[in-house]
Amino acid sequence: DQQVKQNSPSLSVQEGRISILNCDYTNSMFDYFLWYKKYPAEGPTFLISISSIKDKNEDGRFTVFLNKSAKHLSLHIVPSQPGDSAVYFCAASAGSGGSNYKLTFGKGTLLTVNP
């Protein structure tokens, strides 16, 4: 039973355009969500997070939107750059942001930004 789903295995975008990566979850206990960027043979790098008390969080080119009623979140990257090409993982926890709580990851979306 996959509690965090990233239904698009890959996404290709032109440089300068917007990249939108989607994530759905089924566990209503999840209240903290994170996005990670990962290169092959490396650990994930934290990008941005959002608490369930918010519906939007922005950090530079990265914005995460949360729709609790739909159990859906998305990561927007604007403008996309070739250096953004990587696998992006959505993760969720039920610990209100406390880092003693385990994360549940989606399968990831491979983003390719073409020059």
Next chain:
Amino acid sequence: GAVVSQHPSWVICKSGTSVKIECRSLDFQATTMFWYRQFPKQSLMLMATSNEGSKATYEQGVEKDKFLINHASLTLSTLTVTSAHPEDSSFYICSANGLDEGGYTFGSGTRLTVV
């Protein structure tokens, strides 16, 4: 920011042997560390939660006698894959409840190949 050092970055071992992977928090103390496994093009799957000074909590389906976890200090957790088999070949990643924004700091991962 917080750094988690994971060693070795890759290891090849023969079937039947044991392999130890170390995860160290370099500039902070981590009461909790997590061990994940990732198969190609798959999600990061949590294997176990390691708490300093107590027994690890294993996820359903993970053999605790095969994947031995020790968290003897606030800066070091180890994962030992005992009697390794080719199906144990995978990418293993640790994370610690660190100081970085997002709360979780990941190691760089270990590629284990059992031949």
